[in-house]
Amino acid sequence: MKVKIGLEVHLYVKLENNKTKLFCSCPINYKEAETNTNICPRCTGMPGNKPMLPNKEAFEKAIEVALILNCGIPKGPILFQRKHYDWPDLPNGFQKTISGTYSVPVGYEGKYNNVRISYMHLEEDPAKWDPITGYVDYNRSGIPLIEIVTEPDLIDSEETRTWVRNLMTALSYVNSIDKDLGIKADVNVNIENHPRVEIKNVNSLANIKKAIEYEVLRQQKALLSGKNLVQETRTYDDKQNITIHMRYKEQAQDYMFIPEPDLPSIQVTKDQLEKIKKIVPESPESKRERFVNKYKLKKEDAETLSSNLKLAEIFEDIIKESEINVTAKLLVRDLLSVLNYDKLEIENVNLNLENLKYLSKMLSENKITENTSKKILIELVKKDFSVKDYIKKHDLEIKSDKSELETICKQVIKENPKAIEDYKKGEEKALNFLVGMVMKKTKGTANPDIVNNLIKKLL
Amino acid sequence: MIQEKLRLLQSGKLTAEQNIKSFIDKIKKQDKNINSFIEVNKNAVQEAKELDKKKKKGRLFGLAIAVKSNICVKGLLTSCGSKTLSNFYSPYDADVIKKIKQEDGIIIGMMNMDEFAAGSTGESSFYGPTKNPVALDRVPGGSSSGSAASVAADFCDLSLGSDTGGSIRTPASHCGLVGIKPSYGRVSRYGLIDLSMSLDQIGVFSKDVYGSALLLNIIAGRSENDPITFDNEVEDYHIEIDKVSSDLTIGISKNFNDLCQDKRILELINKKIDEFSKKYKYQKKEVDLEYVKLAVQTYYPLVYVEFFSSTRKFDGRKYGFKIEENCGEEVLRRILGGKEISKAEHKGRYYRQALATKNLIKNDFDNAFKKVDFIISPVVPKLPNKTTKKITDPKEMYAYDAFTIPSNLAGNCASVINIGRIENVPVGLQVICPSFKESLMFNVLHKFEMLK
Structure with missing residues (x-):
């Protein structure tokens, strides 16, 4: 029984200059802020409220995401839509989104790591509603979200988890997503020629894998025992590790999409697009392939190096003067294991590129041993110093006299x-x-x- | 009149307190017969006293401004004339209210209106019907019924209304006032409770043209709070009011005139146009507005769908009353109709077609304005109904707006000025100008005012 899996991944936009909600000037730090303090008439849906123009930075970040996922960018106008549904977390009774029946998304028909991206777009987050107490916290209401929707090109839980992890790598390249605020995925699972089941709000890589495993088994068991499957929406309960029926799946018409009359359409200008294209780096996917083809790296090493933009950039910088294989070994084997041991991330370590270059050069010229190099790295990730002076001072050069x-x-x-x-x-x-x-x-x-x-x- | 009153207020011969107090006294005595106020601002006199202490006086210093109950005023009941919002004391000021307060205008109260602005007679409010102070046996027109009636009854100096399909112009005509529907995008609607977002505009009522010109000059302009407002310069409408414009061409359209049921209205208008063109030596020209006949059919799908959408927030969770369970017949009709159209809209058949037809009507006006400077038409096809007669057929009710709706669809500016009476009931004339030609519109209105 062939399984088809598609994803709708929701991620928070990482804002650096204009840290405000999508349609108002309330701050986005909802986790730190006291309940219902980052609010205004707009994000609480007061009578008479009107949205402000969408946060331009959020919109441009969405375009960056579209580009790194190889999506097309529409040449015509983009218009926010109202998606109506009746739920306590939605203060206006509709969500402003660039998805929907007649919408033109921010990015369309992309492809990443062999999975087709149907489209990706920008929308506002609903408020946070506690179904037990009934309390609603509007701090979260209106925070910009990016949604990435794939075709059902994935075939099992492990492949899906790996793909999402690689997706996060691509998104880290453009620095557009705030990983600290988490990921929410709706996972569509169906067995070929049977109705599609949507699992709502799965919120980690591990849960994505477990939810799919459970759901595939559930569907297979049902079919084997002669039952019919229905199109429905389920929720994943991570405590019991099961999926539970929520409701029968809405049809698009139930959302009664209309174009948002209170907002003018947005046009991505040629200049704007060119400007954004310049800052969007090569995608990890093509970087990996290039490393294999151009530098004859092992596939695993290319994968590791391209999994982090900074690491990949350091690599390409060092090999201008050092041997490729020595450098790959230095970074992939030694540096990463040292960082790992100290639970450090390369972004957060004050690594002087000149030091790494020097280490690699000395290794390439056989002037220090790998052992020496590793010992120096252990010190280097703790604090910055001149490797050149250190080697001299401690007399660490290989003695060939x-x-x-x-x-x-x-x-x-x-x-x-x-x-x-x-x-x-x-x-x-x-x-x-x-x-x-x-x-x-x-x-x-x-x-x-x-x-x-x-x-x-x-x- | 307003100019004279302002001179007294600015010079101190009349204090803000005196001005407000005399209105409040009059309202207390007389408004029970008119029912134009839903809430009188209890702090108005106190606010006036505070103003009187100020050295630098704003441009609306001490004037009493009445506000339609769908425009949010901080601390006042912004009910939309509905039980649904009968608990809603707005926590914030609409952009227009902020501007009025900055210029030292005083909000005297929240006015009666057709529930959620969905009506043209002023009879569908949860707070009871508004009476027409100048023709007591007739409806005042709606939906800005209280805003119009209060100016006509001298309960205030000026008032704010909103106009989605004629809600300012119709009551202005029936109450014998000047009423202005500015161009779409001229005035920020932040704080205006929605009827139909692609058509709604906030506008003004006054007894004289100067009053409207001044108030519009203050509330108009681009605001980041309402992204569909435009950057176009706000001219000094009130100062340039008698700027001499020669060589203007008056547009007249038989597409309008054919729809006028009471031919006495047409006669009166034609008489006025003749007088007007003779006095100012303006040329008259016939213009073709072919698609105006589709205005009513185009208007209602848009209003239904947008109104349905905008009322989803009245789900009972936040304001206590779920709209569907607490509203009147017409509001319910629009919500249920809007819901059905929205669902069927999945195939793009109704709302989007209406948007397309809206453009045809706009094109009609654009072409007409290549030949003429402004267009004159009736405001309503007949005299206002007697209060004893209820319109029960929605089609008949909707046809009432056939002359006012086209300007909302085209987004241009339109206005009403009184030109006389028939059966002792005031009759207005409509002046329609291209978008953002408010300055020209006030010139024309002033010239009609000078005819009297």
Whole structure:
């Protein structure tokens, strides 16, 4: 039984300059603010209220998202629609959205990681309603939301989770989404040729996966026992890990969409679009492919490097002067594991690019060992210092001067008669021990190959 | 009259307190017969006293302004003439109210009106019908019935109304006043409770042209609170009122005249136009407004759908009364009708077609205004009904607005001035000008005023 999965992902827009709601000047920090303090006649739906022009920054961020997802941007006017439904969280009785029967979305017909994007658009968030107490907090009412709607191109829970995670990577590239405010997804699941079930408001990557797993099983079981499936809307209960029937699915006509008469249409101008195109970076998808094709990186390394825009940019900057493979190893294996260990994120660490460049260069030229490099990284993510000075000060450059190393080797041989005996009996391990002793004496800066050969020769 | 009153107030010969007090006394004595007020502002006299202490006096200093009950005034009952909002004391001022207060105008009270502005007679208010002070056996016209009646009865100096399909012009005609529906986008509607958002405009009533010109000059202009307002310069309508304009061409349309049921109204209007064109040596020209005949059919789908949408917030959760369970017949008809059209609208058949026809009517006017400077027409097709006669057929009621609706659809500015009486009932004449030509409109109105 072939499963088809489509998503409607809602994300909060990350605003930097104009941190206000979509149609009024109330602040958007609803989590910190005391209940019902970020409000005005507009976002509480007072009689006589009119929206202000939509937050321009939010609109431009939506275009950035559209572009990174390879969506088309309409050349004609974009008009907000009223989507009517009767619910305590909706103060005006309708939601202003760019979706709906006759709407022109912000972005249309995109594609990301082999999943087609039907459209993406901007809308206002409803208020927060507590069904148990009946209290409504309007702080959230009117906060700009981006909705991304996909075609049902996903086939299972794991693929869906991975896709959403990669989607978040793409969105982090344009810095348009406030991840701290969370993600809300409506997940459409159906078995081919059977009615579609919508699971509302699934709110994490893990829950998306679990909800799909449960729902697929539920539908398969129902079909196997000869039952008919119906088109319906369900909700995911993460405590019990089940989906529960909410209502039979609305038809679009039940929302009675009309174009918002209180707002003029919006036109994306050519200049505006050009300006935004300039700041939208290459998508992680094409970056990954380019890294594989151009730099012959392993697919996994390309994936890791492109999963973070800063990391990818650092990589491409360093390899101008250093070896590609050495650099990839330095970043993917060493830097990320050091960061991981300290639970740090690359965005939040004060990393001086010159230091990383220097490290990579020294590694590429075989002047320091990987071990040295890793030790330096551990210090470097804690505080910034000059790697060049540090190496000099602690005398960490690989010692390849044979006469100097020979003296040390001779000393080690002299100090370890037992090991020499063992080696002569044919125990390879003893050789490693001796090399290790030399490394210890040189604080790990000796070139291990040279030491190895030297000891063999001396014995 | 207003100019004279302002001179007295500005010079201190009349204090704001005296002005307001005399109105309040009169309202107390006489409004029980007219029922033009839903709420008198209890603080009005106190506010006037405070104003009298001020050194610098605003441009509306001490004038009593009556406000239609669908325009939010902080702390006053903004009921829309409906039980639905009979608890709603607005927590904020509409943009127009802020501007009036800034110029030291005093809000004297909240006026009676057809429930949610959905009517043309002034009879459908939850607070009872408004009487016509100048023709007591006739309806005052609506929906801004109280705003018109209060000016006509001298309960205030000026008043605010709203006009979606004639709600200012019809009562202005029936009460013998000047009534102005500004161009769509001229006045901010932030704080105006919706009837039909693509048509609603706030406008003014006065006894003389100067009063309306002054008040409109103050409330007009772009506001970020209402994104459909325009940046066009707000001219000094009241100062330029008698600017001499020569070589104007008057437009007359038989498309209007054919719809006029009471031919005595047409005769009176034609007589006035002749006088007018002779005195000012203006040319007359016939213009073709072919699609005006579709105005009423175009208007109602728009109003129904937009009204349905805008009343969804009156779900009973916040203001105590769910609109469908507490409103009158006409309001309910529009909500239920709007809901059905909206549902069927999924196929794009009604609302969007009405929007398209709206454009045809606008084009008609645009073409006409290439040939003429302004258009003159009747305001209503017949004399106002006797209060004893109830219109029960909605079609008959809707046809009443056939001359006023086209300007709302076209978005241009239109106005009414009294030109005489028939059967002792006031009759007005409508002057329609292109969008944002309010200045010209006030010139023309003033010239009619000078004919008397």
